[in-house]
Amino acid sequence: MPELPEVETIRCGIEPFIKGRRVIQVSVRTPRLRWPVPADLASRLCGQTVQGVERRAKYLLLRTEVGTLLIHLGMSGFLRILQQPQPPGKHDHADIEFAGGICLRLNDVRRFGALLWLDGDPRHHSLLADLGPEPLSAELSGDYLYQRSKGRRLAVKPFIMDSRVVVGVGNIYASESLFRAGIDPARAAGRISLARYGCLATAIRQVLQEAIAAGGTTLRDFSDQHGRPGYFAQQLQVYGRAGEPCSGCGQAIVKIQLGQRSTYFCRQCQR
DNA sequence: CCCAAGACCTGGCGGC
DNA sequence: TGCCGCCAGGTCTTGG
Incomplete structure (x- = not known):
């Protein structure tokens, strides 16, 4: 959760x-x-x-x-x-x-x-x-991600989920951030430009901030401290939406495995 | 150092 | 209805 x-x-x-x-x-x-x-x-x-x-x-x-x-x-x-x-x-x-x-x-x-x-x-x-920077702090920038990714052959999704790189990017919001930034989650971390990491840093911040503003995502068993469910799940663009049309181009969202985790993305919009 | 896989748990779901 | 395999939001630990 x-x-x-x-x-x-x-x-x-x-x-x-x-x-x-x-x-x-x-x-x-x-x-x-x-x-x-x-x-x-x-x-x-x-x-x-x-x-x-x-x-x-x-x-x-x-x-x-x-x-x-x-x-x-x-x-x-x-x-x-x-x-x-x-x-x-x-x-x-x-x-x-x-x-x-x-x-x-x-x-x-x-x-x-x-x-x-x-x-x-x-x-x-x-x-x-050994934890990396907080995703909502100024320390997370395109330049920072670009520097950390140099020479890494690991796919970018597990790269941004590595808590030594940046903390707090879990499986749901990793997929959502990469969709927003238009980056293929399987692309090697070291083969992404500085400019595109700038987009990704912004996307991570936005996605997390919006989710906090909405009070958290509901999946199965989340309740807040009063037992009320959160309600951000409807705003997820790709996570859990395999087979549904992409909100950008209409092509079906696909689900793949990356580093043992389910990963959702649009083949058309994410490169 | 880097990366992939395994480990820890319970429960819900689909298929037969 | 019952059983079986698969899947699930995390992340530390191990092994190559």
Whole structure:
């Protein structure tokens, strides 16, 4: 589920409920997520006040005085804010309970998500240390992508999905960005001009910004913190639309595999 | 260093 | 109705 727009939507949604609040209880019902949830998480977190909820790539960072709670939602995770007690349902793996009756609940069917405690400066943690620039920052430019792509024979789609190159471009928005930029997703990254990378950088920024503005894409099981579905899916131009006419030329959108991932594009409009 | 493939999980769907 | 194979939003890890 969560691509960067969904994670950002969740960040914005939960921060007003938990910023400035003190953690009073932590319940981990399923410690086996992508990595084991630290056994001492509750003792680290209880009594701490959340100073802010930040996002780096698709990681959510709940900052406290003494450390940071890192949350990743994997493929199928989501967070809800409960303002009334509610019995945990299937795949509700963990609750962070705050003073004032607020509960942050993690649900993750596939358990590819993570819940980790980071001491010290989170930027130095191995999961975060080697990440590329944020796609919405000025650091992402055509010039930057062009420089990074020199000599690379990898297809451009997996290239822009590499978090060391740029973070936050997931499988849906990689296809959408390349469609908007008119670039064939299978083209070798090192064989794209500076000018075309300029188009791609702009496309990535636009696609992600529009999705954030729309509140995130819905596919299957996404709900925001209130349980309402997002509604960006209708605006997707190519993802999930194999066989449908291209909005530009009318030719059928095709689906191929690239780096083990489904990839959608228009053979006519993308070169 | 670069790249491809494998690994981790559950559940929904189509086909027989 | 039941079983089987395939597919799904991520990304770290391994092996060539």
